[in-house]
Amino acid sequence: GNSVTQMEGPVTLSEEAFLTINCTYTATGYPSLFWYVQYPGEGLQLLLKATKADDKGSNKGFEATYRKETTSFHLEKGSVQVSDSAVYFCALRMGGGFKTIFGAGTRLFVKA
Amino acid sequence: DTAVSQTPKYLVTQMGNDKSIKCEQNLGHDTMYWYKQDSKKFLKIMFSYNNKELIINETVPNRFSPKSPDKAHLNLHINSLELGDSAVYFCASSQESLNYGYTFGSGTRLTVV
Numbered sequence: 001g002n003s004v005t006q007m008e009g010p011v012t013l014s015e016e017a018f019l020t021i022n023c024t025y026t027a028t029g030y031p032s033l034f035w036y037v038q039y040p041g042e043g044l045q046l047l048l049k050a051t052k053a054d055d056k057g058s059n060k061g062f063e064a065t066y067r068k069e070t071t072s073f074h075l076e077k078g079s080v081q082v083s084d085s086a087v088y089f090c091a092l093r094m095g096g097g098f099k100t101i102f103g104a105g106t107r108l109f110v111k112a
Numbered sequence: 113d114t115a116v117s118q119t120p121k122y123l124v125t126q127m128g129n130d131k132s133i134k135c136e137q138n139l140g141h142d143t144m145y146w147y148k149q150d151s152k153k154f155l156k157i158m159f160s161y162n163n164k165e166l167i168i169n170e171t172v173p174n175r176f177s178p179k180s181p182d183k184a185h186l187n188l189h190i191n192s193l194e195l196g197d198s199a200v201y202f203c204a205s206s207q208e209s210l211n212y213g214y215t216f217g218s219g220t221r222l223t224v225v
Contacts, residue, residue: 032210038153043116043202043216051211087153093210099160099168100214105153 002027006090006103013080014111021075021106023064023090031092033057033066033073034100038087047075047088080110115139118203118217125193126225133188133220135203141215143167143208144186146178149200149219161186162208193224 007022025031032051036044048057053068062077073090090103116137125131137144145168146158160168161180175191186203200221204214 034213036213041218043218044155044204044214045216046213049211049213089155093212095210099157102155105155107153 002031002092002094002101004090004092004101004103006088006106009087009105009107010109011106012109012111015082016079017110019075019077019080019084019108021088021090021108023073023075023103025071025073025090025092027071027092027094029094031094033064034091034093035062035064035073035075036089036091036102038089038105040086044089080108082110082112084108085110113138116203116205116215116217118201118220120220121218122221122223124223124225127193127195129193130189130191131193131222132190133201133203133222135186135188135217137184137203137205137215139205139215141205141207142183143206144180144183145204145206145214146186146188147202147204149202151199155202159186159188190222193222195224198222198224 003026034049035047037047038044048059050057050066056065064075087105087107089105093100143162145160159178164180177189180186200219203217206212206214
């Protein structure tokens with residue numbers, strides 16, 4: 001079946017450090033891939049997306065590239081801020097009802 | 113302007129009670145969803161409606177019944193609440209297209225005591 005696997009958290013970084021959160025997927029067919037962010041006490045917000053192989057999604061300094069050969073969509077940011085502390089979810093969306101499947105989420109703590 | 117709004121934000125109730133959560137979106141999307149998020153932040157889809165028609169109905173106890181009076185509204189009614197129903201419930205909306213992301217509401221934290 002279709003699934004998303006994210007690295008387990010929490011991830012703790014100092015401000016201005018480089019961030020990578022790994023995400024791999026299993027899918028029959030060609031999904032679109034997404035990263036969502038959830039700040040404490042809030043709903044999920046779409047952070048970025050990529051709809052086909054080799055596409056790069058980017059937003060607010062975050063970026064991720066859709067790698068079909070490694071079935072991966074790793075999230076990166078060059079210099080994190082305290083305000084980036086949140087839970088990050090990798091997700092894929094498939095045809096046939098267009099259901100979105102979410103990874104388990106990775107909590108990020110950024111220390112000043 | 114709130115894009116996806118859910119009410120109430122918090123709900124504390126006793127076991128055995130019946131409760132409803134309401135959701136409205138003003139984005140003109142044609143598809144709406146209910147997700148359940150447990151204490152470990154795991155998200156599980158419950159239901160999806162497209163233009164008032166049920167298109168996804170995951171393995172959810174039949175005590176949970178969604179209702180969509182029009183494509184801008186999707187409500188969730190829960191009968192005979194149990195302790196295990198305690199969670200955060202999120203409503204979301206989207207276009208029915210592979211390339212669209214979801215817009216989520218801010219969630220309803222349900223606590224059953």
